[in-house]
Amino acid sequence: MRILIVEDEKKLAGFMRQGLSQAGYPVEVCNDGSEALELAVKNDFDLILLDLMLPGINGFDFIKNLRVFGAETPVIIISAIVDSRQVVEGLNLGAVDYIRKPFEWDELLARIRTVSRFSSRSVQQKIRIEDLEIDIPSRKVKRGGSEIELTSKEFILLEYLARNANLVLTKNQLLENAWNMNFDPESNIVEVYMHQLRKKIDKGFETQLIKTVIGAGYMLKGNKS
The missing domain is CATH 1.10.10.10 (Winged helix-like DNA-binding domain superfamily/Winged helix DNA-binding domain)
Structure with missing residues (x-):
């Protein structure tokens, strides 16, 4: 399962990359929303871990444009936002899950495994x-x-x-x-x-x-x- 991390907090992004790599997942990291969108559209990722407050374009616009370009990659939002209306907006735009920062590492891995099991997206063979x-x-x-x-x-x-x-x-x-x-x-x-x-x-x-x-x-x- 190939994962794209979209997170502008570089220390957290590095921690996530290292942990997921050690767990056996190929990982890419991008710190800018616009650059991450281009990367996500051009490449075959199986999951995107997405912060909402990003430079370039924010996470909401990222999901909107991702779907406009026809990419159906599952997105898990990882954000410190606690406003339930914004959480619901992200889910309504097409995110499959939401994790609040700060998060427990085991919880993140469990959510990733769930997406891996139930995603209908075919892997390029x-x-x-x-x-x-x-x-x-x-x-x-x-x-x-x-x-x-x-x-x-x-x-x-x-x-x-x-x-x-x-x-x-x-x-x-x-x-x-x-x-x-x-x-x-x-x-x-x-x-x-x-x-x-x-x-x-x-x-x-x-x-x-x-x-x-x-x-x-x-x-x-x-x-x-």
Whole structure:
């Protein structure tokens, strides 16, 4: 279950990211409502944990626009707001649950498990970018019709890049989401695996899909179908 945390309180967002990553959930964090909306519309998240008071656009407008763009991702509101009218407004707009801050960690995990069990949203099973095909259940990868053998970690890394195709992913994001590790500026594990992955995915092909964005991170670039 892939989760997007939309929270402008960076300390809380970091705490949530770390806890959910340790619980086995791939996690993205965004601190701005407008940027989070763009991220949510373009990517396949299974759940959004949403604060209401945000820079950019607030949580209410986030939910409205999310539905306008046709995204049916379940949203759990996490807010310090206690006005029942505003809570009801958020639920009426399409949120599936509301948790009041400060919250108990076990309660949050229980609410997430409930959404996971009862959500009717189907998980994307196959991803195709240009001539690259990724079959998630079988963990098989093909490019140009030829099968490519990847290690378990290489597959996890490629899947994460593919689900975020055409977005620049930082070294920190790759460590936290593909390795569930905290950022270590001295570690070169990302560079090593990206080098190996690029050799397997791009070597021998005219179009290079895996891009290094100097000073920023990495990106899997191509048309997604």
